[in-house]
Amino acid sequence: MNLGLEVVGRRPDGSHDLVSLFQTIDLHDELRLEPAGELALVCTDPGLAGPDNLVWRAARLLRERAGGRDGARLELHKGIPVAAGLGGGSADAAAALLACDRLWQTSLSPGDLADLAATLGADVPFFLGGGTALVEGRGEIVSPLPPAPTRWLLLLCPPLHLERKTASLYARLTPALYDSGAATRSAAAAVGRGLFPAETLLRNTFAQVADAAFVDLAAYRERLAGAVAGRPVHLSGSGPALFVVYERREEAEGALAALRSEGLAVYLTATGPWRGQPAVEFAAEE
Secondary structure: OEEEEEEEEEOOOOOEEEEEEEEOEOOOOEEEEEEEOOEEEEEOOHHHOOOOOHHHHHHHHHHHHHOOOOEEEEEEEOOOOOOOOOOHHHHHHHHHHHHHHHHHOOOOOHHHHHHHHHHHOOOHHHHOOOOEEEEEEOOOEEEEEOOOOOOEEEEEOOOOOOOOHHHHHHHHOOHHHOOOOHHHHHHHHHHHOOOOOOHHHOOEHHHHOHHHHOOOHHHHHHHHHHHOOOOOOEEOOOOOOEEEEEOOHHHHHHHHHHHHHOOOOEEEEEEOOOOOOOOOEEHHHO
16 A cells, blocks of 8 residues: 555656555455466456456466467456555465466566556556565665664545546646655655654655545544544555554454444454565465
8 A cells, every 4th residue: 555645747648657665464365276278267356357357367368478379277366445545456466477477487576566567557566575675766766774663553434436547546636736745755754764754754646636526534534533533644556445543453453343333334453564576376386
């Protein structure tokens, strides 16, 4: 997920430059795979099982790049809310690249995999390694950082859908709304010193336009703010997920229970001191 995300400008080709502080959390999907004659994807959310899924696209792209004809049956178990701004699809794509590379023994270099990841999406290269990182450019410049101190995040995922979400949010940004990237670079510097960044540094450029883009997002933010006793509420990625930072789990449990009693999709998850490749289960090895 993005602890901070500053959009700093637009390139001549229409893409945008960003400065972001990425952080792995323990909310996760599961990807299982086994050898097969063709590529096939099944998912616990049937609506995500088609060829547009990033897992399918990643596997197909890797096979084309490696010049192979092998197949695989991929089974995706969703645990991360879909299109919430938490990077679930990007994490799944990275896991698929790494898993299929291992299954098919393509012998592609880490640089080759990173290049493929960048063609799948701006967030995908980060998830090849995870942990904590400063991410710049269009997402292809990943600078790993030491593990950030563990914090507990109370995540609220409103059931708000927006067609072509990320593109729609970028379209709402004007040059006057672009940020310098200074806050996020300062946050990364704090992590480099072994500190969790001050919340004033967790800036998200999309927060300036998200309420206008997502109907009722402001109302959900107010409900979350009311449950957390005035703690800062942050937008994750391109939204609509919102999060609140806690130093200790027990501090968040009251708000978690209150929000769940209202029937809201709320999660308590931790930032991780870990760094490493996504865990993938190979059915053939069981």
